[in-house]
Amino acid sequence: MSGAGFAGLTAAVALAQRGWSVRVHERGEKLREEGAGIVLWQNTLTVLDSLGVTDELNAGSMRPPYYETRMQNRIVSQEGMDGIAWRTMTRPYLHSVLLNAARAAGAEVVAGSEVVGATETGTLRLRDGSELEADLVVGADGVGSAVRDSLGIDYDRQGSRDGITRFLVGRHKEELAAIEPDTEWDNVIDFWNFEPRVLRVLYTPANDRELYIALMAPAADEDGSRVPIDLDLWTSIHPQLAPVLREAAVTPGRYYGYSTTRLEHWTQGRVALIGDSAHAMCPALAQGAGCAMVNAYTLAEAATAASASDLPDALTEWERLERPYTDRCQERSQDYADTRGMSQGGQFTGDVMETTLYDPTDPRRHDVA
Numbered sequence: 001m002s003g004a005g006f007a008g009l010t011a012a013v014a015l016a017q018r019g020w021s022v023r024v025h026e027r028g029e030k031l032r033e034e035g036a037g038i039v040l041w042q043n044t045l046t047v048l049d050s051l052g053v054t055d056e057l058n059a060g061s062m063r064p065p066y067y068e069t070r071m072q073n074r075i076v077s078q079e080g081m082d083g084i085a086w087r088t089m090t091r092p093y094l095h096s097v098l099l100n101a102a103r104a105a106g107a108e109v110v111a112g113s114e115v116v117g118a119t120e121t122g123t124l125r126l127r128d129g130s131e132l133e134a135d136l137v138v139g140a141d142g143v144g145s146a147v148r149d150s151l152g153i154d155y156d157r158q159g160s161r162d163g164i165t166r167f168l169v170g171r172h173k174e175e176l177a178a179i180e181p182d183t184e185w186d187n188v189i190d191f192w193n194f195e196p197r198v199l200r201v202l203y204t205p206a207n208d209r210e211l212y213i214a215l216m217a218p219a220a221d222e223d224g225s226r227v228p229i230d231l232d233l234w235t236s237i238h239p240q241l242a243p244v245l246r247e248a249a250v251t252p253g254r255y256y257g258y259s260t261t262r263l264e265h266w267t268q269g270r271v272a273l274i275g276d277s278a279h280a281m282c283p284a285l286a287q288g289a290g291c292a293m294v295n296a297y298t299l300a301e302a303a304t305a306a307s308a309s310d311l312p313d314a315l316t317e318w319e320r321l322e323r324p325y326t327d328r329c330q331e332r333s334q335d336y337a338d339t340r341g342m343s344q345g346g347q348f349t350g351d352v353m354e355t356t357l358y359d360p361t362d363p364r365r366h367d368v369a
Protein backbone atom coordinates (compact mmCIF):
# COMPACT_ATOMS: atom_id res chain seq x y z
CA MET A 1 0.00 0.00 0.00
CA SER A 2 1.26 3.47 -0.86
CA GLY A 3 0.21 6.34 1.43
CA ALA A 4 -0.99 6.56 5.04
CA GLY A 5 -3.64 9.25 4.58
CA PHE A 6 -7.32 8.68 5.31
CA ALA A 7 -7.77 6.41 2.26
CA GLY A 8 -4.70 4.24 2.88
CA LEU A 9 -5.28 3.82 6.61
CA THR A 10 -8.95 2.91 6.11
CA ALA A 11 -8.00 0.29 3.53
CA ALA A 12 -5.28 -0.98 5.88
CA VAL A 13 -7.75 -1.44 8.74
CA ALA A 14 -10.43 -3.07 6.59
CA LEU A 15 -7.96 -5.45 4.88
CA ALA A 16 -6.09 -6.39 8.06
CA GLN A 17 -9.38 -7.07 9.87
CA ARG A 18 -10.23 -9.46 7.01
CA GLY A 19 -7.05 -11.45 7.48
CA TRP A 20 -4.74 -9.77 4.97
CA SER A 21 -1.11 -9.17 5.78
CA VAL A 22 -0.84 -5.40 5.23
CA ARG A 23 2.11 -3.05 4.95
CA VAL A 24 1.59 0.69 4.33
CA HIS A 25 4.49 2.76 2.98
CA GLU A 26 4.24 6.44 3.89
CA ARG A 27 6.61 8.96 2.34
CA GLY A 28 6.40 11.41 5.26
CA GLU A 29 8.96 11.06 8.04
CA LYS A 30 6.15 11.25 10.60
CA LEU A 31 2.81 9.48 10.62
CA ARG A 32 0.42 12.40 10.92
CA GLU A 33 -2.13 14.44 9.03
CA GLU A 34 -1.36 18.04 8.24
CA GLY A 35 -4.36 20.21 7.94
CA ALA A 36 -7.22 21.52 9.89
CA GLY A 37 -10.73 20.15 10.31
CA ILE A 38 -13.03 17.84 8.46
CA VAL A 39 -16.74 17.03 8.16
CA LEU A 40 -17.78 13.39 7.80
CA TRP A 41 -21.22 12.24 6.72
CA GLN A 42 -23.29 9.14 7.33
CA ASN A 43 -21.80 7.05 4.48
CA THR A 44 -18.34 7.37 6.03
CA LEU A 45 -19.45 7.18 9.66
CA THR A 46 -21.09 3.85 8.74
CA VAL A 47 -17.74 2.58 7.46
CA LEU A 48 -15.95 3.77 10.59
CA ASP A 49 -18.58 2.08 12.72
CA SER A 50 -18.05 -1.23 10.96
CA LEU A 51 -14.29 -0.84 11.57
CA GLY A 52 -15.13 -0.60 15.30
CA VAL A 53 -13.85 2.93 15.97
CA THR A 54 -17.08 4.81 16.73
CA ASP A 55 -16.52 5.21 20.48
CA GLU A 56 -13.02 6.59 20.04
CA LEU A 57 -14.13 8.82 17.17
CA ASN A 58 -17.10 10.23 19.07
CA ALA A 59 -14.98 10.98 22.14
CA GLY A 60 -12.99 13.59 20.19
CA SER A 61 -15.52 14.90 17.66
CA MET A 62 -18.91 16.60 17.68
CA ARG A 63 -22.27 16.82 15.95
CA PRO A 64 -23.06 20.52 15.54
CA PRO A 65 -26.74 21.41 16.15
CA TYR A 66 -27.25 22.99 12.69
CA TYR A 67 -25.51 23.70 9.41
CA GLU A 68 -26.30 27.38 9.09
CA THR A 69 -25.87 29.34 5.86
CA ARG A 70 -25.58 33.12 5.85
CA MET A 71 -25.40 35.64 3.02
CA GLN A 72 -23.96 39.05 3.93
CA ASN A 73 -24.36 37.92 7.58
CA ARG A 74 -28.14 37.28 7.20
CA ILE A 75 -29.28 33.73 7.99
CA VAL A 76 -30.52 31.98 4.82
CA SER A 77 -31.07 28.49 6.27
CA GLN A 78 -30.42 26.32 9.32
CA GLU A 79 -30.37 22.62 8.49
CA GLY A 80 -30.57 20.13 11.34
CA MET A 81 -29.99 17.02 9.16
CA ASP A 82 -32.81 15.11 10.88
CA GLY A 83 -32.16 11.37 10.78
CA ILE A 84 -28.76 11.80 9.12
CA ALA A 85 -25.47 11.20 10.90
CA TRP A 86 -22.73 13.79 10.45
CA ARG A 87 -19.79 14.84 12.62
CA THR A 88 -17.00 17.37 12.67
CA MET A 89 -13.48 16.82 14.00
CA THR A 90 -9.86 17.78 13.48
CA ARG A 91 -7.86 15.97 10.82
CA PRO A 92 -5.05 14.99 13.22
CA TYR A 93 -7.65 13.36 15.46
CA LEU A 94 -9.27 11.33 12.66
CA HIS A 95 -5.80 10.28 11.53
CA SER A 96 -4.83 9.08 15.02
CA VAL A 97 -8.05 7.07 15.35
CA LEU A 98 -7.36 5.30 12.03
CA LEU A 99 -3.68 4.75 12.80
CA ASN A 100 -4.54 3.17 16.17
CA ALA A 101 -7.09 0.92 14.47
CA ALA A 102 -4.63 -0.07 11.72
CA ARG A 103 -2.01 -1.09 14.28
CA ALA A 104 -4.58 -2.88 16.45
CA ALA A 105 -5.65 -4.89 13.39
CA GLY A 106 -2.04 -5.91 12.78
CA ALA A 107 -1.15 -3.66 9.82
CA GLU A 108 2.43 -2.43 9.61
CA VAL A 109 2.73 1.29 8.84
CA VAL A 110 6.21 2.41 7.78
CA ALA A 111 7.11 6.12 7.80
CA GLY A 112 9.86 7.65 5.64
CA SER A 113 9.31 5.03 2.93
CA GLU A 114 8.58 6.53 -0.47
CA VAL A 115 6.94 4.53 -3.24
CA VAL A 116 8.17 5.34 -6.73
CA GLY A 117 5.91 3.04 -8.70
CA ALA A 118 4.08 -0.23 -9.16
CA THR A 119 3.44 -2.81 -11.85
CA GLU A 120 0.13 -4.37 -12.75
CA THR A 121 1.47 -7.77 -11.74
CA GLY A 122 1.70 -6.56 -8.11
CA THR A 123 5.24 -5.24 -7.63
CA LEU A 124 5.69 -2.15 -5.47
CA ARG A 125 8.92 -0.23 -6.08
CA LEU A 126 10.40 1.92 -3.31
CA ARG A 127 12.78 4.90 -3.45
CA ASP A 128 15.43 2.85 -1.61
CA GLY A 129 15.53 0.42 -4.56
CA SER A 130 13.62 -2.46 -3.01
CA GLU A 131 10.90 -4.27 -4.92
CA LEU A 132 8.09 -5.96 -3.02
CA GLU A 133 5.60 -8.49 -4.34
CA ALA A 134 1.96 -8.30 -3.27
CA ASP A 135 -1.34 -9.93 -4.18
CA LEU A 136 -2.91 -6.48 -4.09
CA VAL A 137 -1.27 -3.07 -4.44
CA VAL A 138 -3.32 -0.10 -3.21
CA GLY A 139 -2.35 3.35 -4.48
CA ALA A 140 -3.59 5.74 -1.79
CA ASP A 141 -0.82 8.27 -2.34
CA GLY A 142 -2.89 11.37 -2.95
CA VAL A 143 -3.47 13.71 -5.84
CA GLY A 144 0.15 13.43 -7.11
CA SER A 145 0.08 9.60 -6.95
CA ALA A 146 3.33 7.88 -7.95
CA VAL A 147 1.50 4.55 -8.28
CA ARG A 148 -1.01 6.04 -10.75
CA ASP A 149 1.61 7.89 -12.78
CA SER A 150 4.04 4.94 -12.94
CA LEU A 151 1.27 2.88 -14.56
CA GLY A 152 0.63 5.63 -17.10
CA ILE A 153 -3.05 5.87 -16.21
CA ASP A 154 -4.46 8.87 -18.02
CA TYR A 155 -6.45 11.54 -16.19
CA ASP A 156 -7.85 14.99 -16.63
CA ARG A 157 -7.94 17.76 -14.12
CA GLN A 158 -10.62 20.43 -14.03
CA GLY A 159 -9.99 23.58 -12.02
CA SER A 160 -12.41 26.13 -10.70
CA ARG A 161 -12.10 29.88 -10.12
CA ASP A 162 -12.12 29.74 -6.30
CA GLY A 163 -9.95 28.18 -3.63
CA ILE A 164 -9.61 28.05 0.10
CA THR A 165 -7.12 28.31 2.99
CA ARG A 166 -7.74 26.14 6.07
CA PHE A 167 -6.84 26.85 9.69
CA LEU A 168 -7.26 25.17 13.03
CA VAL A 169 -7.66 27.78 15.78
CA GLY A 170 -9.10 27.97 19.31
CA ARG A 171 -12.88 28.20 19.81
CA HIS A 172 -12.86 31.78 21.22
CA LYS A 173 -16.47 31.09 22.15
CA GLU A 174 -16.82 33.72 24.87
CA GLU A 175 -15.31 36.46 22.72
CA LEU A 176 -17.57 35.51 19.80
CA ALA A 177 -20.63 35.43 22.07
CA ALA A 178 -19.72 38.88 23.37
CA ILE A 179 -19.81 40.18 19.79
CA GLU A 180 -22.96 38.31 18.67
CA PRO A 181 -24.82 36.96 21.74
CA ASP A 182 -27.77 35.56 19.72
CA THR A 183 -25.61 33.34 17.51
CA GLU A 184 -25.34 29.58 18.26
CA TRP A 185 -21.56 29.34 17.98
CA ASP A 186 -21.69 25.50 18.06
CA ASN A 187 -23.33 25.51 14.60
CA VAL A 188 -21.35 25.10 11.42
CA ILE A 189 -21.83 28.55 9.90
CA ASP A 190 -21.14 29.14 6.23
CA PHE A 191 -20.57 32.91 6.05
CA TRP A 192 -20.97 33.78 2.37
CA ASN A 193 -20.22 37.26 1.17
CA PHE A 194 -20.46 38.47 -2.43
CA GLU A 195 -20.41 42.27 -2.02
CA PRO A 196 -18.16 44.21 -2.20
CA ARG A 197 -16.16 41.07 -3.08
CA VAL A 198 -16.34 37.28 -2.80
CA LEU A 199 -14.81 36.33 0.55
CA ARG A 200 -16.42 33.41 2.37
CA VAL A 201 -15.62 31.97 5.79
CA LEU A 202 -16.74 28.44 6.59
CA TYR A 203 -16.85 28.22 10.41
CA THR A 204 -16.76 24.60 11.68
CA PRO A 205 -16.41 23.78 15.39
CA ALA A 206 -14.38 20.56 15.63
CA ASN A 207 -14.69 19.87 19.39
CA ASP A 208 -15.04 21.98 22.54
CA ARG A 209 -11.49 23.37 22.20
CA GLU A 210 -10.76 23.61 18.47
CA LEU A 211 -12.34 25.43 15.56
CA TYR A 212 -11.77 24.77 11.87
CA ILE A 213 -12.11 27.82 9.66
CA ALA A 214 -11.76 27.80 5.89
CA LEU A 215 -11.36 31.09 4.05
CA MET A 216 -12.52 31.04 0.42
CA ALA A 217 -11.53 33.61 -2.19
CA PRO A 218 -11.18 33.62 -5.98
CA ALA A 219 -7.67 32.68 -7.11
CA ALA A 220 -7.62 35.94 -9.07
CA ASP A 221 -8.04 37.95 -5.84
CA GLU A 222 -4.42 38.36 -4.77
CA ASP A 223 -5.20 39.93 -1.40
CA GLY A 224 -8.07 37.54 -0.64
CA SER A 225 -6.01 34.43 -1.38
CA ARG A 226 -2.81 35.64 0.30
CA VAL A 227 -1.26 33.61 3.15
CA PRO A 228 -0.63 34.84 5.84
CA ILE A 229 -4.11 36.26 5.46
CA ASP A 230 -4.78 39.96 5.01
CA LEU A 231 -6.33 40.47 8.44
CA ASP A 232 -7.69 43.96 7.78
CA LEU A 233 -9.41 42.77 4.61
CA TRP A 234 -11.02 39.70 6.20
CA THR A 235 -12.14 41.53 9.36
CA SER A 236 -13.59 44.37 7.29
CA ILE A 237 -15.92 41.82 5.64
CA HIS A 238 -16.48 39.52 8.65
CA PRO A 239 -16.06 41.76 11.75
CA GLN A 240 -18.00 39.34 13.97
CA LEU A 241 -15.20 36.76 13.41
CA ALA A 242 -12.34 39.06 14.43
CA PRO A 243 -11.14 36.91 17.38
CA VAL A 244 -10.69 33.80 15.22
CA LEU A 245 -9.38 35.67 12.18
CA ARG A 246 -6.68 37.25 14.37
CA GLU A 247 -5.46 33.78 15.32
CA ALA A 248 -5.68 32.55 11.69
CA ALA A 249 -3.46 35.46 10.67
CA VAL A 250 -0.59 34.03 12.76
CA THR A 251 -1.24 30.36 11.89
CA PRO A 252 0.58 28.71 8.95
CA GLY A 253 -1.67 27.84 6.02
CA ARG A 254 -1.73 27.24 2.29
CA TYR A 255 -4.22 28.32 -0.36
CA TYR A 256 -5.68 25.35 -2.33
CA GLY A 257 -7.34 25.98 -5.71
CA TYR A 258 -10.45 23.84 -6.17
CA SER A 259 -10.07 21.02 -8.70
CA THR A 260 -11.41 17.65 -9.81
CA THR A 261 -9.28 14.72 -11.03
CA ARG A 262 -10.94 12.07 -13.24
CA LEU A 263 -9.06 8.91 -14.26
CA GLU A 264 -9.47 6.70 -17.28
CA HIS A 265 -9.61 3.74 -14.89
CA TRP A 266 -9.08 3.21 -11.17
CA THR A 267 -7.61 -0.29 -11.45
CA GLN A 268 -4.95 -2.01 -13.53
CA GLY A 269 -4.16 -5.68 -12.96
CA ARG A 270 -3.47 -6.11 -9.23
CA VAL A 271 -3.39 -2.38 -8.53
CA ALA A 272 -6.34 -0.35 -7.24
CA LEU A 273 -6.32 3.41 -6.69
CA ILE A 274 -8.43 5.03 -3.98
CA GLY A 275 -8.84 8.52 -2.57
CA ASP A 276 -7.37 11.64 -4.13
CA SER A 277 -5.07 9.55 -6.35
CA ALA A 278 -8.21 8.32 -8.14
CA HIS A 279 -10.96 10.87 -7.56
CA ALA A 280 -9.89 14.16 -5.95
CA MET A 281 -12.84 16.52 -5.86
CA CYS A 282 -13.88 20.05 -4.92
CA PRO A 283 -14.71 20.18 -1.20
CA ALA A 284 -18.19 21.76 -1.50
CA LEU A 285 -20.05 18.63 -0.32
CA ALA A 286 -17.29 17.67 2.15
CA GLN A 287 -17.06 14.19 0.64
CA GLY A 288 -13.50 13.86 -0.72
CA ALA A 289 -12.15 11.93 2.25
CA GLY A 290 -15.62 10.49 2.78
CA CYS A 291 -15.69 8.83 -0.64
CA ALA A 292 -12.04 7.82 -0.20
CA MET A 293 -12.87 5.91 2.98
CA VAL A 294 -16.01 4.35 1.52
CA ASN A 295 -14.07 3.16 -1.53
CA ALA A 296 -11.28 1.84 0.70
CA TYR A 297 -13.83 -0.22 2.59
CA THR A 298 -15.66 -1.62 -0.45
CA LEU A 299 -12.30 -2.40 -2.07
CA ALA A 300 -11.29 -4.47 0.96
CA GLU A 301 -14.59 -6.36 0.78
CA ALA A 302 -14.32 -7.02 -2.95
CA ALA A 303 -10.68 -8.10 -2.78
CA THR A 304 -11.36 -10.43 0.14
CA ALA A 305 -14.22 -12.11 -1.70
CA ALA A 306 -11.97 -12.87 -4.72
CA SER A 307 -9.47 -15.69 -5.14
CA ALA A 308 -5.86 -14.66 -5.84
CA SER A 309 -6.14 -15.51 -9.53
CA ASP A 310 -9.47 -13.68 -9.95
CA LEU A 311 -8.32 -10.54 -8.20
CA PRO A 312 -7.76 -8.34 -11.30
CA ASP A 313 -11.29 -9.12 -12.55
CA ALA A 314 -12.71 -8.51 -9.07
CA LEU A 315 -11.06 -5.08 -9.01
CA THR A 316 -12.55 -4.20 -12.40
CA GLU A 317 -15.98 -5.25 -11.16
CA TRP A 318 -15.50 -3.24 -7.93
CA GLU A 319 -14.80 -0.12 -9.99
CA ARG A 320 -17.81 -0.79 -12.24
CA LEU A 321 -20.15 -1.02 -9.27
CA GLU A 322 -18.76 1.64 -6.94
CA ARG A 323 -17.33 4.34 -9.17
CA PRO A 324 -20.63 5.85 -10.43
CA TYR A 325 -21.46 7.07 -6.90
CA THR A 326 -18.14 8.87 -6.62
CA ASP A 327 -18.38 10.21 -10.19
CA ARG A 328 -21.73 11.80 -9.41
CA CYS A 329 -20.40 13.26 -6.16
CA GLN A 330 -17.46 14.77 -8.05
CA GLU A 331 -19.85 16.30 -10.62
CA ARG A 332 -22.08 17.85 -7.97
CA SER A 333 -19.12 19.16 -5.97
CA GLN A 334 -17.59 20.72 -9.08
CA ASP A 335 -20.94 22.26 -10.00
CA TYR A 336 -21.37 23.77 -6.52
CA ALA A 337 -17.82 25.13 -6.65
CA ASP A 338 -18.33 26.65 -10.11
CA THR A 339 -21.73 28.21 -9.35
CA ARG A 340 -21.08 29.02 -5.67
CA GLY A 341 -24.54 27.47 -5.33
CA MET A 342 -24.16 26.52 -1.66
CA SER A 343 -24.61 30.21 -0.86
CA GLN A 344 -28.35 29.78 -1.52
CA GLY A 345 -28.71 27.60 1.59
CA GLY A 346 -31.08 24.68 2.04
CA GLN A 347 -28.70 22.55 0.00
CA PHE A 348 -28.73 19.30 1.96
CA THR A 349 -31.79 17.78 0.27
CA GLY A 350 -32.69 15.75 -2.81
CA ASP A 351 -30.11 14.27 -5.19
CA VAL A 352 -27.24 15.97 -3.39
CA MET A 353 -27.80 13.62 -0.45
CA GLU A 354 -27.19 10.50 -2.57
CA THR A 355 -23.57 10.19 -1.41
CA THR A 356 -24.42 10.66 2.26
CA LEU A 357 -27.30 8.19 2.16
CA TYR A 358 -25.27 5.49 0.39
CA ASP A 359 -24.68 2.55 2.72
CA PRO A 360 -21.47 0.78 1.66
CA THR A 361 -22.03 -1.92 4.29
CA ASP A 362 -25.40 -3.02 2.86
CA PRO A 363 -24.80 -6.23 0.85
CA ARG A 364 -27.97 -5.56 -1.22
CA ARG A 365 -26.97 -2.02 -2.19
CA HIS A 366 -26.46 -2.91 -5.87
CA ASP A 367 -29.60 -5.03 -6.24
CA VAL A 368 -31.86 -3.78 -8.99
CA ALA A 369 -35.33 -2.99 -7.66
Ligand code: FAD
Nearest residue numbers: 003005006007027039115141142275276283286288289290
Ligand atom coordinates in the same frame (compact mmCIF):
# COMPACT_ATOMS: atom_id res chain seq x y z
P1 FAD B 1 -3.90 12.29 1.09
O1 FAD B 1 -4.56 12.88 2.28
O2 FAD B 1 -3.22 13.22 0.14
O3 FAD B 1 -2.87 11.21 1.63
C1 FAD B 1 -1.90 10.65 0.80
C2 FAD B 1 -0.76 10.14 1.66
O4 FAD B 1 0.17 9.50 0.81
C3 FAD B 1 -0.02 11.24 2.39
O5 FAD B 1 0.22 10.85 3.72
C4 FAD B 1 1.27 11.39 1.59
O6 FAD B 1 2.36 11.83 2.38
C5 FAD B 1 1.46 9.96 1.10
N1 FAD B 1 2.25 9.86 -0.13
C6 FAD B 1 2.20 10.64 -1.22
N2 FAD B 1 3.04 10.21 -2.15
C7 FAD B 1 3.64 9.12 -1.65
C8 FAD B 1 4.61 8.22 -2.15
N3 FAD B 1 5.13 8.38 -3.37
N4 FAD B 1 5.01 7.19 -1.38
C9 FAD B 1 4.48 7.00 -0.13
N5 FAD B 1 3.57 7.84 0.39
C10 FAD B 1 3.15 8.88 -0.36
N6 FAD B 1 -13.15 15.63 2.56
C11 FAD B 1 -14.15 15.28 3.40
O7 FAD B 1 -14.58 14.11 3.38
N7 FAD B 1 -14.71 16.17 4.27
C12 FAD B 1 -14.28 17.48 4.32
O8 FAD B 1 -14.78 18.25 5.14
C13 FAD B 1 -13.26 17.89 3.43
N8 FAD B 1 -12.84 19.18 3.41
C14 FAD B 1 -11.87 19.55 2.53
C15 FAD B 1 -11.46 20.89 2.49
C16 FAD B 1 -10.49 21.29 1.60
C17 FAD B 1 -10.12 22.74 1.57
C18 FAD B 1 -9.85 20.34 0.74
C19 FAD B 1 -8.78 20.76 -0.22
C20 FAD B 1 -10.25 19.00 0.78
C21 FAD B 1 -11.26 18.60 1.66
N9 FAD B 1 -11.68 17.27 1.72
C22 FAD B 1 -12.70 16.91 2.55
C23 FAD B 1 -11.04 16.25 0.86
C24 FAD B 1 -10.00 15.45 1.63
O9 FAD B 1 -9.11 16.32 2.28
C25 FAD B 1 -9.24 14.52 0.69
O10 FAD B 1 -10.11 13.93 -0.23
C26 FAD B 1 -8.55 13.43 1.50
O11 FAD B 1 -7.70 13.98 2.47
C27 FAD B 1 -7.79 12.50 0.57
O12 FAD B 1 -7.18 11.49 1.33
P2 FAD B 1 -6.13 10.51 0.65
O13 FAD B 1 -5.73 9.56 1.73
O14 FAD B 1 -6.66 9.99 -0.63
O15 FAD B 1 -4.93 11.44 0.22
Ligand code: 3HM
Nearest residue numbers: 039164214283284285286
Ligand atom coordinates in the same frame (compact mmCIF):
# COMPACT_ATOMS: atom_id res chain seq x y z
C1 3HM C 1 -16.39 21.10 5.10
C2 3HM C 1 -16.19 21.92 3.87
N1 3HM C 1 -17.25 22.22 3.12
C3 3HM C 1 -17.11 22.98 2.02
C4 3HM C 1 -15.90 23.47 1.65
C5 3HM C 1 -15.78 24.30 0.45
O1 3HM C 1 -16.79 24.54 -0.24
O2 3HM C 1 -14.66 24.73 0.17
C6 3HM C 1 -14.78 23.17 2.41
C7 3HM C 1 -14.94 22.39 3.54
O3 3HM C 1 -13.91 22.07 4.32
